[in-house]
Amino acid sequence: MSKETHLNRQMEPRHVLMISLGGVIGTGLFLSSGYTIHQAGPIGTLIAYTVGALLVYLVMLCLGELAVAMPYTGAFHVYAKRYIGPGTGFTVAILYWLTWTIALGSEFTAAGLIMQNWFPHVATWIWSLLFMVVIFTVNALSVRWFAEAEFWFASIKVIAIVAFIILGGLAMVGLLPLHGHSSAPFLTNYYAHGWFPNGFGGVFTTMLTVNFAFSGTELIGITAGEAKNPAKTIPTAIRTTLWRLIIFFVGSMFVMAALIPYKQAGVTQSPFVLVFKSIGIPYAADLMNFVVLTAIMSAANSGLYASTRMLWSLANEHTIPAVFKKTTRRGVPLIALITSMLGGILALLSSIYAAGSVYLVLVSISGLAVVLVWMAIALSEINFRKAYLKSGHSLDELAYKTPGYPLIPWLAFILSGLSCLLIWFDPNQRIALYYTIPFVVLCYLGYYVSQHLKKHRANH
Numbered sequence: 001m002s003k004e005t006h007l008n009r010q011m012e013p014r015h016v017l018m019i020s021l022g023g024v025i026g027t028g029l030f031l032s033s034g035y036t037i038h039q040a041g042p043i044g045t046l047i048a049y050t051v052g053a054l055l056v057y058l059v060m061l062c063l064g065e066l067a068v069a070m071p072y073t074g075a076f077h078v079y080a081k082r083y084i085g086p087g088t089g090f091t092v093a094i095l096y097w098l099t100w101t102i103a104l105g106s107e108f109t110a111a112g113l114i115m116q117n118w119f120p121h122v123a124t125w126i127w128s129l130l131f132m133v134v135i136f137t138v139n140a141l142s143v144r145w146f147a148e149a150e151f152w153f154a155s156i157k158v159i160a161i162v163a164f165i166i167l168g169g170l171a172m173v174g175l176l177p178l179h180g181h182s183s184a185p186f187l188t189n190y191y192a193h194g195w196f197p198n199g200f201g202g203v204f205t206t207m208l209t210v211n212f213a214f215s216g217t218e219l220i221g222i223t224a225g226e227a228k229n230p231a232k233t234i235p236t237a238i239r240t241t242l243w244r245l246i247i248f249f250v251g252s253m254f255v256m257a258a259l260i261p262y263k264q265a266g267v268t269q270s271p272f273v274l275v276f277k278s279i280g281i282p283y284a285a286d287l288m289n290f291v292v293l294t295a296i297m298s299a300a301n302s303g304l305y306a307s308t309r310m311l312w313s314l315a316n317e318h319t320i321p322a323v324f325k326k327t328t329r330r331g332v333p334l335i336a337l338i339t340s341m342l343g344g345i346l347a348l349l350s351s352i353y354a355a356g357s358v359y360l361v362l363v364s365i366s367g368l369a370v371v372l373v374w375m376a377i378a379l380s381e382i383n384f385r386k387a388y389l390k391s392g393h394s395l396d397e398l399a400y401k402t403p404g405y406p407l408i409p410w411l412a413f414i415l416s417g418l419s420c421l422l423i424w425f426d427p428n429q430r431i432a433l434y435y436t437i438p439f440v441v442l443c444y445l446g447y448y449v450s451q452h453l454k455k456h457r458a459n460h
Contacts, residue, residue, distance in 0.1 A: 010142065010143045010331075011223055012228060015148070015150065016223050016233045016237050017236070019151075019220070021158060021248075024214055025161065025295065029161075029249065030270055030272055030288070033271055034274075036048065037257050040198065040205075042257030043196065044196050044206070045206065045257055046257070048207050050250055051207065051210075053250060055374075055419070056374075057241050061402045061412075062381035062402055063218060063220065063221045063381075064234060064402060065384070065385070065402040066079050066381055068230060068235060068399050069388075069399070071224035072225050073222065073309050075221045077089045077092040077314070077317075078313060079380035080092045083379075086319075086451075090444075090447040091440055091443040091447070093313065095369035098369060099366040100302075100304075100306045100340075102366040103303045104304060104340075104344030104348075105344050105349075105350070107296045107303065108132055108300060109128060109348060109351060111127060111131045111296045112125065112127040112128035114292060115293075118289075139337055140332055150298060150302060153294050153298035153301060154298055156294045158248070164252055164275065164276070167276075168252075168279075172255065173186060176279050179277070179279075185258060189261055207419050211419055216299070219302055220237050220238065221377070234400070255275070260274055272291075273288045273289075304340055307343065309333075319447075347359070347362060364434075368432050371416050371420050374412065381405075381409045385405055385406070
């Protein structure tokens, strides 16, 4: 049976750029960013987000070399399979698939809950179902439809954050009135309660929340298989990663922490709504709810795309049945798409009927999964470069090279590993380790047992 490296190349450079941007700006920034300020204090939050942005950038630099040299659809696990080991490749794919599928369930619930603000008499599940149909249809039509929808969803988020930074900045220096303040607050909230009001430990425990907020940047690696001219579009998207993360995340956090006292942050409502209301913007809550809704739709759109491509890629590598590889005339792997959608619906049901057991386990595993995938990307890059030079190639042949090799990939690997270990020091998040380690062991066991049975059947 033949193997392919990619599906239809229909994504324009603007699509890839917006997907890499939109994938990372999720509900985490709009809704739970206030919680980070509450935990780590203003300065601690800026440190956590800056370190997080640097870590993601290091991982992206590693992914750049791999994705340009081998622009495959559903790429990470193919790299891990080839340059770490087949068991790792399989485990990476399952972890990544699970991450996005679990996210799908929670995104559709969140979308239904937001619609309740405007239509309180319509049941949440009706809205959730409607959004499921919309996102499924967009993905089923063609990759071009997915990319176009993602482009517009991401644009709305970007405009909202830029407006927030500009208006908040003007309020900080007193050019816009701020409700409840007689004078411009400027940076008083930064030192009013000391540098680290909850101790420096808060910075470490929020690092995890920050890493999960940044997950989605690695989507660029999956789009490589369907982008036009990946050798040009992927490096451009990666080179701009750091400044985009700093402007959008660190920039909005800087303004937010300056305008909201840390004790008030993250307690009742979105910090964005809080700031817009204080400045006196009409319909602030409705406007922000609309932005959050587009952020949710964007995350669900990306999530369904990413999990579908992972299943297609596993089938393409002959790891799971070939039926998942079948595509429509327009190059959409429909069976893989339906399976991922069903996974999302099951996650949604588990969040309703088994929130304290099954769903808790799934969320814990998917939280750590992205950081484990980052570690696999860094290690794949280290081994790829060694193998590439060993096979007689020269570095000049690479269209994109990870700068500072081997320091950058090793730093990415070690820092990602450290952020996993930090979980141990936060009793609320420690549970993730208890579930993830056995799950990873099960994935490896499952892979090697299935391979052994395959060989056994082939020999008889």
